[in-house]
Amino acid sequence: MSIGFELDGVGMSYNGSVVLDGVSLRFDRPELVAIAGPNGAGKSTMLNVMAGLRPSHTGHCLYRGREIRKWNRRHFARSVSMVPQGLTLMFPFTVEQVVLQGRTPYGDGLFESPRDFEAVEQAMEITESAGFRQRDFRSLSGGERQRVIIASAIAQEPESLLLDEPTTFLDIRHQVSIYRLLADLSRRGILVITITHDLNLAAAFADRLIVIESGRIRADATPGEVLSEQMVREVFGVSSQVYRTAGGRPWIVYGDSASDR
Amino acid sequence: MVIRRATGRRVLAASAVALGALLAVCVAAPLVGPASISYRRAFAGLAPDSQILFFARVPRVLLAMLAGGGLAVAGVLFQALLRDALATPYTLGVASGASLGAVIAIVTGAGAVAYLPGVWGCALAGGMLTLLVVVGVASEGRRLSSFTLLLTGITINSMCIAIILFLQNLASFGQSFAIVRWLMGGIEPVDYATIGWLALLVLPACGFIFWHSRDWNLLMVGEDWATARGVSTSRLMLAGYVAGSLLTGVITALTGPIGFVGLIVPHALRLRLGADHRILIPCSFLVGAMFLVICDTLARTMLAPGEVPVGVITAILGGPFFVWLLRSKRRSLWL
Numbered sequence: 359m360s361i362g363f364e365l366d367g368v369g370m371s372y373n374g375s376v377v378l379d380g381v382s383l384r385f386d387r388p389e390l391v392a393i394a395g396p397n398g399a400g401k402s403t404m405l406n407v408m409a410g411l412r413p414s415h416t417g418h419c420l421y422r423g424r425e426i427r428k429w430n431r432r433h434f435a436r437s438v439s440m441v442p443q444g445l446t447l448m449f450p451f452t453v454e455q456v457v458l459q460g461r462t463p464y465g466d467g468l469f470e471s472p473r474d475f476e477a478v479e480q481a482m483e484i485t486e487s488a489g490f491r492q493r494d495f496r497s498l499s500g501g502e503r504q505r506v507i508i509a510s511a512i513a514q515e516p517e518s519l520l521l522d523e524p525t526t527f528l529d530i531r532h533q534v535s536i537y538r539l540l541a542d543l544s545r546r547g548i549l550v551i552t553i554t555h556d557l558n559l560a561a562a563f564a565d566r567l568i569v570i571e572s573g574r575i576r577a578d579a580t581p582g583e584v585l586s587e588q589m590v591r592e593v594f595g596v597s598s599q600v601y602r603t604a605g606g607r608p609w610i611v612y613g614d615s616a617s618d619r
Numbered sequence: 620m621v622i623r624r625a626t627g628r629r630v631l632a633a634s635a636v637a638l639g640a641l642l643a644v645c646v647a648a649p650l651v652g653p654a655s656i657s658y659r660r661a662f663a664g665l666a667p668d669s670q671i672l673f674f675a676r677v678p679r680v681l682l683a684m685l686a687g688g689g690l691a692v693a694g695v696l697f698q699a700l701l702r703d704a705l706a707t708p709y710t711l712g713v714a715s716g717a718s719l720g721a722v723i724a725i726v727t728g729a730g731a732v733a734y735l736p737g738v739w740g741c742a743l744a745g746g747m748l749t750l751l752v753v754v755g756v757a758s759e760g761r762r763l764s765s766f767t768l769l770l771t772g773i774t775i776n777s778m779c780i781a782i783i784l785f786l787q788n789l790a791s792f793g794q795s796f797a798i799v800r801w802l803m804g805g806i807e808p809v810d811y812a813t814i815g816w817l818a819l820l821v822l823p824a825c826g827f828i829f830w831h832s833r834d835w836n837l838l839m840v841g842e843d844w845a846t847a848r849g850v851s852t853s854r855l856m857l858a859g860y861v862a863g864s865l866l867t868g869v870i871t872a873l874t875g876p877i878g879f880v881g882l883i884v885p886h887a888l889r890l891r892l893g894a895d896h897r898i899l900i901p902c903s904f905l906v907g908a909m910f911l912v913i914c915d916t917l918a919r920t921m922l923a924p925g926e927v928p929v930g931v932i933t934a935i936l937g938g939p940f941f942v943w944l945l946r947s948k949r950r951s952l953w954l
Contacts (some may be wrong), residue, residue: 409847410847431851432845443845449704449894450890450894451840451894452893454624459837459844462849462850468627469625582785590829
C-alpha cells in the first residue's frame with residue numbers, strides 16, 4: 359500500500375476561471391516539501407484539495423490509495439492535519455483551548471481524555487507555546503499565534519501535515535525555528551508539505567521543492583535542481599542571481615545586480 | 620473566575636452554582652405579587668392562595684424559565700454559527716416571521732374562534748416558514764453560506780416588519796392594541812399541557828445543542844478549521860440552525876419576541892466563563908431562565924395590578940447592563 363498522497367489530473371475552477379489545471383503529483387515518503395509560486399497560482403487551492411476541504415475538484419486525489427472525498431472525515435483527520443493561513447478568533451478562547459481542538463478526531467464524548475492532554479502538552483512543548491497557554495488567543499502576536507496553530511495541528515498526531523504559509527508574519531528567528539521544527543518533524547516520519555513565498559528558506563530546509571505556475575506544476579525536484587536564474591525570471595518575473603552556500607544549498611539574491619548599481 | 624479548562628467536574632460545579640441560584644429565584648418569585656400568598660396555605664389547598672399559586676404564578680415562572688433558557692441557548696448557538704458577536708436568536712428572521720404570523724392571526728380574526736391558540740399556531744407556522752425560506756436561499760448545494768444566511772435573515776426581518784406595519788395600518792383600534800402588545804413580548808399564564816409541550820421541544824433541542832458543544836467550539840473558529848478536524852461541518856451547521864430556529868420559533872409563538880436575553884446572557888457569561896461551549900451552554904440555559912423569571916416578576920409587580928410587557932423590562936434592565944459590560948470589559952470582548 360502506498361503511503362501519502364497521489365494527485366492525478368486534479369483540476370479546480372471558481373466561477374469559470376481555472377485555478378488548478380490537471381495537477382499530477384505523488385508524495386510517498388516522509389519528507390519536507392515546499393510549494394512555491396506566484397500569487398494566485400493555485401498553491402492554497404491544491405493544499406485545500408489535499409486536506410479534503412474542496413471536494414468539488416475534478417480528477418483524482420487519493421490518500422493512502424483511497425479517494426479523499428470518500429474518507430470518513432474523522433479518520434482522515436487522524437492522518438492528515440492542516441494549518442490554515444492566518445486565523446481570526448471572535449471569541450475569548452485560550453491558547454490551550456485552541457490546541458485542544460486538535461484532539462477532536464480522537465474523542466467521542468464531551469470531554470478530553472488524559473491522553474489528549476498528554477498530546478497537547480507535547481505539542482505545546484515542541485512549538486514552545488506552553489509559556490502562554492492560559493492567555494487569550496487574540497492577545498498573542500502574529501508569531502505566537504502561528505506557533506499555537508501549528509501546535510494544534512501537531513496535537514492531532516498526523517502522518518501528514520499541510521501548512522499554508524506558516525511563516526508569513528514571523529520575525530527571522532521564528533521563521534527559522536518553524537522551518538527547523540518542520541524539518542525535524544519530517545525526520546520523525548511525518549510528511550510535511552508547506553506553502554511558502556520564501557525561496558531561500560525553502561532552499562535551506564526543504565528536501566523537495568514544487569513550483570506551481572497558473573495552476574500547473576512547473577518544477578518538482580530538489581531545491582538545488584529547481585532553483586535557477588531562468589526559473590525565477592520566467593515564473594516570478596524577477597531577475598536574480600543564484601549562489602551556492604557552503605553546504606551546497608542554493609541561495610538567491612533578487613534584482614539585477616548590473617542595473618541595481 | 621474564568622474557567623480555562625472544561626472538565627466534567629468544572630461543568631458540573633459551574634452548573635450547580637447556576638442551578639442553585641435559579642431554584643432560589645423560582646421558589647421566591649411566585650411569592651411576590653399584589654396578593655400575598657404562602658406556600659403552606661397553597662399546598663393545604665386553601666383559596667385563594669392555591670389558585671393564585673398554581674394557576675397564575677407557577678405557570679408563569681415555568682414559562683419564563685423555558686423561554687429564557689431556550690433563548691439564551693439559541694443566542695449562544697447563533698453567535699457561534701454565524702461567528703458574529705451581535706447575533707441573536709432573532710438574527711435569521713424566525714421571530715419576525717412568527718410575529719407576522721401572529722399579526723395575521725389577530726387581523727384576520729383567526730383568533731375569533733379560539734383566540735390565543737390561533738395566534739400561537741399562526742406564529743409557529745410563520746416562524747418555520749421563514750426558516751425554510753432563509754435556509755433555502757442561503758444553501759449552495761449542500762453547503763450553507765453563513766454570510767448569505769445573515770443577509771437573508773436581515774432582509775426577511777425588514778420585510779416582515781414592513782408587512783406588520785402595513786397590516787397594523789389596516790387593523791381596527793382593538794386589533795392594533797393587541798398587535799403592539801404581542802410585539803412587545805410577554806409571559807402569559809398558560810395551562811400545564813402547553814408548558815409540557817414546550818418543555819418537550821425546548822429541553823431536547825437544548826440537549827442536542829449541548830451534546831455538540833465541542834463541535835460549536837471548532838465551528839466558531841472556522842468552517843475549514845472544523846472540517847479539517849473531522850467535523851461533518853455542513854450537516855452539523857444545518858442541524859444547528861434548525862435546532863436554534865425551532866427553539867426560537869416555539870418560544871416566540873408563546874411569548875412574542877422578547878429581546879436581549881439571547882444577547883446579553885451569553886456575552887456576560889463568556890466574560891466570566893470563557894468561550895468553551897461545554898460550560899457556556901448549560902450555564903446560559905440556567906442563567907437565561909433565571910434572568911427572565913426575575914424580569915417577568917418585575918413586569919407583573921412594578922405597576923400592579925397593571926402589567927409592563929416583559930420585553931420592555933429586559934431591554935430597560937438589559938440595555939444599560941450591556942452598555943456597562945461593553946465599556947468595562949471592552950478589551951476582552953474586542954468588539
